[in-house]
Amino acid sequence: MSARRITTAIAVALLGAALVYPLYFALAASLMPEEELFGGSRFPSRLVIDHYRALFAGDTLWRPLGNSFLVALSTTASCIVIGTPCAYAIARLRFPGRNAVVGAILTVSMFPQISIVSPLYLLLRTLGLIDSYPGLVLPYLTFAMPLAVWLLAGTLRELPPWLEEAALVDGATRFRALLYVVVPMALPGIATTAILTFIYAYNEFLFALSFTVGPEHQTLPVAIALLRGRYQIPWGEVMAASLMASLPVMLLVLAFQRRIARSLSPGARSRR
């Protein structure tokens, strides 16, 4: 038994190292002088905060960070507001075309985003939405919606139907039942869905790269990817920015790890 414990301990240590090392490396790179980094060093001989100072002083972090939050939060809010009723209909109501709707939504979640970049670009250009916040939120909504509806439908299906049935018997309409009975009960599931939607929108790159044209509306991933000098990449600053950008989602994940893991595994849940 103790042999098993030792192998477990070694395996866990190896796993931990593999998971954390790249993050450690990013941190070290953001804190050491550039000559040293390109000299092959992995353990800084002295720490410098120049990269962070440069980052915080300029506009390279704050504006995109604000954009990212605004876009991700708008996407999340809209997605929940629009997605919950849709999920409810799919989870609880029986109507012709239900399978078609589920199929259509699933299809959207599966198809490659690159395949609609060009028409979306033309559509947004016609609407005058290139390089605007709605110009990002609307496409994000489209791609976040399927996952959100899927997760929400799963959550709603798990709720005991007799509570809303009771409300219906008491004379409430389906709407009221949904709003006052179902939604409050489903709040934990809705919150998890919101977190996942937020992470998706916050991390998205292709649309943000294609539909924004300047730092005014650029989101963080794009800003970081484009953070370059005329002839070089300021790696120290890039790593500092990368870590700052990852911080919010890392905190979210650490705080809600259990929920996220659970909601992502529908197979397990439906059998529990």
Place this chain on the structure above:
Amino acid sequence: MRVDRQIWLGAALAAAFALSGCGPAQPESETVLVFPGSSVGAEAELLTRQLRRFEALHAGVRVVVLPTPDAADERHQLYVQWLNAKTPDPDVLQVDVIWTPEFAAAGWLRPLDGAVADAADFFPATLEAHRHAGHLYAVPWFADVAMLYYRSDLVAHAPRTYDELAALAERPGTTRGYVWQGARYEGLVAVFSEVLGAFGGNIVDGAGNVSVDAPEAVRALTFLKTTIGRASPERVLSFREEQTRYAFQNGEALFMRNWPYALPLLEDRAKSKVAGRVAIAPLPSMPGGQPTATLGGSALAINARSDHPDQAKQLIEFLTAPEQMLERAAALNQLPPRQSSYHDPRLSAALGRPLAPLRRIVETARPRPATPYWSELSRILQVHLHRALTAQEPESSALHAAAREMRAVLTETQARPSRAALLFTHGAALVLALGSGWLLWRAGKRRARSRPPVRGERGLAWMLMAPALAVVGGFAAFPLVYTFYESLHARDLRTPWRGHPFVGLENYAALLESARFWGAFGRTALFAALSVTFELILGLSVALLLDRSFRGRGIARATALLPWAIPTVVTALIWRLLFEAQPGSETAWLTDPIRAWVPLLLADIWKTTPFVALLLLSGLSTLDPRLDEAARMDGAGFLQRLRYVTLPGIRRALLVALVFRTLDAFRVFDLVYVLTGGGPGTATEPLALFTFSVLLENLRFGLGSALSVLIFITGFALALVYTRLLSRDGEAI
């Protein structure tokens, strides 16, 4: 029911409110000029200083700097997106010498004839680059001219020929080697065109014909190829300007090809190991050719849609006046494009060296071919040059392929696909149409047999779903249909005057005949297969590990989600730096067509394995431990229990992981875009990246749409297979 409607109306309004971003208000009393410029370092400081002086001279005009990346190719893409979106901002554009004809031909720039009072003062080559169809479209701002740097303490005099240069660089010694820009980007084409000039050839000949398949070109490329691993380290194949400078500055090279900006940095005693031991010379030549240096540098132009063309013109006049150019030379060592400056003792003082040799270097400068299609021609050449240099293609066939593709671009008609290809595509389209029709018919039949729906809930259901369906339909379904429509037309956004005629399936046929398409297709499949296999195996191991009980399991599980949560762009950057920050080591990961896959796969595995593990872990947690225990009692070994108890038990979780991962891997974009850019050559270019380059870099919307449709069909087919697998597994999704 009425109350409910109101609630929904309110919700819809709230959503709309959440959506409507609020633009910043503009002050109206003054004219605001938007000027995209550098936001980092000495360049930004200088620009701010000069703009403040301009504002002091012109009351009522304010110049706002729009920070843009300095790297030329990224700036180019940004400009194309801006100008193509027809925004009046920015007013003044900072264009590289090679962009002017392209932008002018697209009607994006305002002619500047007469804006330069003393045109004769500029070096003719610098002005020539900015003319298109007889008009001047941009005013030269500074000239970049490639030159040869060498170690004056180790080399007696600058080599006159490339052979001499290679021989000296190969000479055994502690410091040896010749470093140049060999990454797959515009710089590589510049280096190549210099060697080509030295060998007596050119990219486009005097009559405007592509001549990169001439014998001189093959000799020039063969020369570059043979330096690799001998006169030049293998690493140059990933070098841009700064990596070459670092190598030279750290004393790791004898010779370097670079622009003037490097000089003051190399002479900086605090940071450079070679300060005081650096000399410059014109680039070498070969018998039968002449010394050739690429003319680089920037010019200033006005956005054709600018609301303030007059003020923009004033700004350009101010920034291109001799005084400002001198200041720029002093601060950044960027050379003035004006001839008179080279008689000005102040320039000599600012640069800290005599002017005569500099002037000689500037006079060797040759502009690259002035054609609106240069960006696209150059990208074709970059790909083939890099493929040849990384030994993916023999020199001669690489150049012939490049010439063929470049000619196809220049003849303005896309290469006509062959009859066989057209026949094949039409046949395939027919089969697809019939096949999907049959599937639909079958699906319809099956649904008719299912339970009768409840009538009363129908209206309600549709109402509940309406907003979601509207969004998904409007921004996914409609664009998809539109993509299909576009794919049947020839449409090139850079040449709007050609309209977009219907061409049937020609775009598809062209793709099916293109080697780059099939290459990208194969690589996508390979990437998906490799990454998913590794991730499932590793993910299962990790899941089995995390399923055991040990102290700190909660922390381990939480940590495992971190790589999954951080933005892919960040993952890609970290892994790229991990493999790039290894000087001295000759293992050049990112320049080897095979080894470049390692960082790519590692990054993807690092990011996604934990996610797969968690999916499988929750599958494991539903298993009845007694089953495993019973098997163990019966004497089943670990592998047997895995095979007969564990795996069947988590079959569904495995399937879900497989579906998610394959579809994700199939559309991989961010990771590759940031980590390898698809390089070296096209060695790691997947479909999504190829599409992106066709669509948004070359703006060929017809061809790009056809590509999109093909990707969609493949992805859809995969999805269909998977949904069937999943639903056969028993549960509806």
